Amino acid sequence: xxxxxxxxxxxxxxxxxxxxxxxxTAGRLLLNMAIMQKNIRDYTGSEVTTMNAISLLKPxxxxxxxxxxxNNLGIIYNELEDxxxxxxxxxxxxxxxxKAGDYxxxxxxxxxxGLVYHNHNxxxxxxxxxxxxxxxxxxxxxxxxxxxAMLIDNKANAKLHLKDTMGIYEQFNEALRxxxxxxxxxxxxxxxxxxxxxxxxxxxxxxxxxxxxxxxxIASRTKNTRDLLSSxxxxxxxxxxxxxxYSRRYIEISDSLQKRERTVRNKFARIRFET
Numbered sequence: 001x002x003x004x005x006x007x008x009x010x011x012x013x014x015x016x017x018x019x020x021x022x023x024x025t026a027g028r029l030l031l032n033m034a035i036m037q038k039n040i041r042d043y044t045g046s047e048v049t050t051m052n053a054i055s056l057l058k059p060x061x062x063x064x065x066x067x068x069x070x071n072n073l074g075i076i077y078n079e080l081e082d083x084x085x086x087x088x089x090x091x092x093x094x095x096x097x098x099k100a101g102d103y104x105x106x107x108x109x110x111x112x113x114g115l116v117y118h119n120h121n122x123x124x125x126x127x128x129x130x131x132x133x134x135x136x137x138x139x140x141x142x143x144x145x146x147x148x149a150m151l152i153d154n155k156a157n158a159k160l161h162l163k164d165t166m167g168i169y170e171q172f173n174e175a176l177r178x179x180x181x182x183x184x185x186x187x188x189x190x191x192x193x194x195x196x197x198x199x200x201x202x203x204x205x206x207x208x209x210x211x212x213x214x215x216x217x218i219a220s221r222t223k224n225t226r227d228l229l230s231s232x233x234x235x236x237x238x239x240x241x242x243x244x245x246y247s248r249r250y251i252e253i254s255d256s257l258q259k260r261e262r263t264v265r266n267k268f269a270r271i272r273f274e275t
Contacts, residue, residue, distance in 0.1 A: 003264065007036055008271050018056075027056035031069055042265045043076045050076070063100035067093045067109075074112055083120040087113065107133035107140060111151055114158070123158045130155035149178040149187060157194045160201060172198060189218040189227040196234055209238055225257050 014029035030053035037046035054069050070093035077086035090113045097105045114129030134140065134151050141148045153175035156168035172195050179187035192215035199208035216231035218224070229250060236246035 001264075001267075003036060003040070004267050004271070007033060007268055010036075011271050023056040024060055024062060027053045027060070027062065028065060030056065031065060031072070034069070034072055037265075037268060038072055038076055038079075040261050040264045040268075041079070042261070042268065043080055045265065045268065047073065047076055061099075063096045064102055067096035067100060067102065067105060070096060071109060071112065074109075074116070078112070078116050078119060081119070083116050086116045090116065107136045107144070107147060107151070110136070111147065111154065114154060118154070118158050118161075121161075123161045126158040127155055127162070130158065145178050146182060146184060146187070149175040149182075149184070149191075153187075153191050153194060157197070160194070160198055163201075165198070165201070169198060185218055185222045186224050186227065189215040189222075189224055189231070192218070193227060193230050193234065196231075196238075200238060205238060209235065212238065225253065229254060229257075 010029045010033045014026045014033070017023075017026040017029065030049055034046045034049035034053060037043075037049055050069050050072050054066065057065050057069065070089045073089040074086045074093060077083070077089060090109055093109050094106070097103065097109065110129045110133035114126045114133070117123070117129060118126040130151050134148075134155070137143070140151075152171045156171040156175070159165070159168050172191060176188065176191045176195070179191055192211045196208045196211035196215065199205070199211065212231050212234045215227055216235065219226075219228035219231055232246050232250040232253070236243045236250060239246065
């Protein structure tokens with residue numbers, strides 16, 4: 001497995017660099033390991049590894065890497081639904097961006113903070129952060145179309161939760177068009193799920209189900225489990241006569257995902273203890 005062997009070599013290398021007192025390289029490798037752990041949803045493991053990376057990088061004033069480490073912690077705590085801690089680490093990340101002078105990262109971290117407030121059902125605050133990122137510079141649409149699409153989709157989705165639907169259909173579509181052009185399939189599937197929610201809100205169940213089925217197809221093909229589970233959940237609620245079929249599929253996939261993640265987590269833990 002590719003991620004096991006990458007993790008194995010990162011772990012070996014960081015221990016060598018640590019013994020050579022090369023804290024910068026050791027810290028950078030630990031951060032790579034922490035991000036891999038986060039990606040397989042080993043949040044507690046990733047949290048520990050990130051903290052270890054920070055303890056090496058902080059005395060070196062490696063502001064850009066410290067931003068990435070704090071951003072990783074923000075994502076972890078958002079996933080763990082500890083929203084206060086998520087905001088705290090994103091704020092730390094913002095400080096490091098300013099210290100490093102890497103202002104191009106600001107819109108991205110504001111987007112992440114918007115998502116924390118969204119998940120905390122604080123939709124007005126979420127919209128403010130998405131707006132802040134969108135208004136950061138006039139050329140974001142040209143300079144970073146991927147982030148631009150993400151921001152207008154996220155903003156429209158937060159406004160949908162506020163029942164403020166003026167103009168949001170156009171924004172969802174604009175985001176979808178950009179993501180299709182850039183071939184960002186995980187962006188396309190989440191966008192289609194937001195459109196499914198939009199049409200359900202508009203009482204147009206047929207179009208809602210159509211978008212959810214499209215999202216499910218893309219998520220299935222690209223092995224994007226998060227959106228596959230979301231689309232199955234949506235369909236089990238929206239399609240009354242097939243609810244059971246979709247619920248069963250949801251449980252199957254969710255179980256096998258948890259097994260797979262547990263296996264990788266255990267492998268990662270073994271690598272850490274054995275080397």
